[in-house]
Amino acid sequence: MSQALLTVTQVNRFLKSLIEGDGRLGDIMITGELSNFTGQHRSGHMYFSLKDDRSVIRAVMFSSAVSRLRFRPADGMKVIIRGRVSVYEASGQYQLYVEDMQPDGIGALAMAFEQLKARLTAEGLFDPDRKRPLPPYPQRIGVVTSPTGAAVRDILQITARRWPLAEIVFCPVLVQGESASAQITAAVQALNRARACDVMIVGRGGGSMEDLWAFNDEALARAVAASEIPVVSAVGHETDFTICDFAADLRAPTPSAAAELCTPDRDTELDRLLAYHRYFQDKGLGTVQDLRQRVDLLLRDSPLNRPGDYTLARRARLEELSARLEAQGREQMNTRRQTLALLSGKLDAMSPLKVLSRGYSVVYHGGKAVRDLTGLPAGEEVTLQVETGRRQAKLV
Structure with a gap:
């Protein structure tokens, strides 16, 4: 019986059908260490190897799966991968086609948070020197949050109680879901373009890390850091931290606390004004009393109280000045006469007569x-x- 002659392609295709036909390799979970990671290809795909202390397997993660990653893979990182095993016919190599990847030992969101935080910190985006002070007496307060959450109600109530002079400029946005971060970023930029407020609160109520993830977006962090309007980040509860908190000019533990940080207390300011009023009133009355005493003293010592003495003194002074003026006039007249006689003698001596x-x-x-x-x-x-x-x- 003659043996069939196969092509290379037929062999690779047969091996591929065997592997893909085994249901145990169609959806597997595998753990290992990333190596030979070349970064994201211009096509959006990722190529790398997964290894342990004895073996290695090549892997590829296509762009559709890459777009769902919450963190940035790197060489040496231990990961847990879900995918399937198949053969790449062109090279005859079997490899792992990755559908999902998670860090081993730490959640993907937590790792993504730390990676983004470290990168933006290295850029100087969170430097304290970039932080701007909040205005002491804002006339308009921008609020970027959900229109249906408790955060906006708390902000409105506290602002109305503490500083009712302020106008609230509200930008309703989604604070959770795929489009939330883009909406929040656009609202921050819109308030800046319009110079619509003196200070801005960006936030939401509490939730899980997944619920708050919209506030860990890089584009939002850059928009907050670039804002010409001071930004107060108020996301979740006191124990929750987001990238937006680090980029903002001030972090508030809750939206209610943000409203208090952005507004002076009306009663405290009123008490301060009354204290100033009393101070200046007392100071003014004291100054008036002091001036009155000085005027009384001047009037008591004034010549107006003894007009006769004043007149006699001025008359004696006038007589003295008159006598001095008359004496000076006589002296000047005698001098002029002597000079005239001398000049007349000289003129007479030179006369033809x-x-x-x-x-x-x-x-x-x-x-x-x-x-x-x-x-x-x-x-x-x-x-x-x-x-x-x-x-x-x-x-x-």
Whole structure:
């Protein structure tokens, strides 16, 4: 009997049918350590190996299953995997096709939380220097939470009791489920774009880690950290912590506590105002009394109470100033007279009339003084100026 000749493809296909036909390998749970993990491929798939101390098996996790992961796998991580065993015909290798993966020893959500927290902490997203103070007297308080939960009722009641001047700007969102984190993120961003409030409360009431998971979203954490409006995170109860708590400017243990942290107490502020009023009133009355005493003292010592003394003193002062002014005037007059006499003597000494008094004369011809006679012919008439007057004469 001749033996059948098989192709490689036929052999691989036959082995694949044998393995897939065994129901025990169609849905198995297997534990081991991840190795040869190459990260997420651009197609969205993950390729790695699963090993223990004796053996290793190759594995693949397609993008549809990867999208359901709550944490980031890494080499050396112990995991529990659910999947099926089959043969990849092209290479003839049998491998594990992974449908679900959970950390071994810690829940997937807890690991995802710690991984995201560590990564954002390393980026500095939670640094205390980034935190902004809350406004002391907010006029508008933004509230991002479920419209049907107890959180919004508690916030409204406490705000109305403590600080009724504040207006509540409410953004109703889902706080649980697949679309919750996207809605919460969009509400935070919308309040910022509109500058709709002075401070913002983001939160919900208590629940399991799965119920609160929307507040562990990376996009929400980044939106809260980037918010120009101070954000108070109030998720769950005092023992619950979320990524949103670390990204916010302030964490409140409950939504009720958040409302108290965001609002001053009206009665306390009123008491403070009354104390200030009493202080300034007492201070003002004391100042008025002090000024009144000073005015009384000035009036008692004022010359207005003795007008005669005031008039006599001012008259004596006026007479003294008048005498000094008169003396200065006489002294200046004498000085001016002496200066005038001196200048008059000098002017008189230089006068032509003074020269004529000593026997000299001045000859005029044509109205002008003659300095040289050579230009005048004999018989020419001239005028002689002497001390006592003028006479006509002829040259000979």
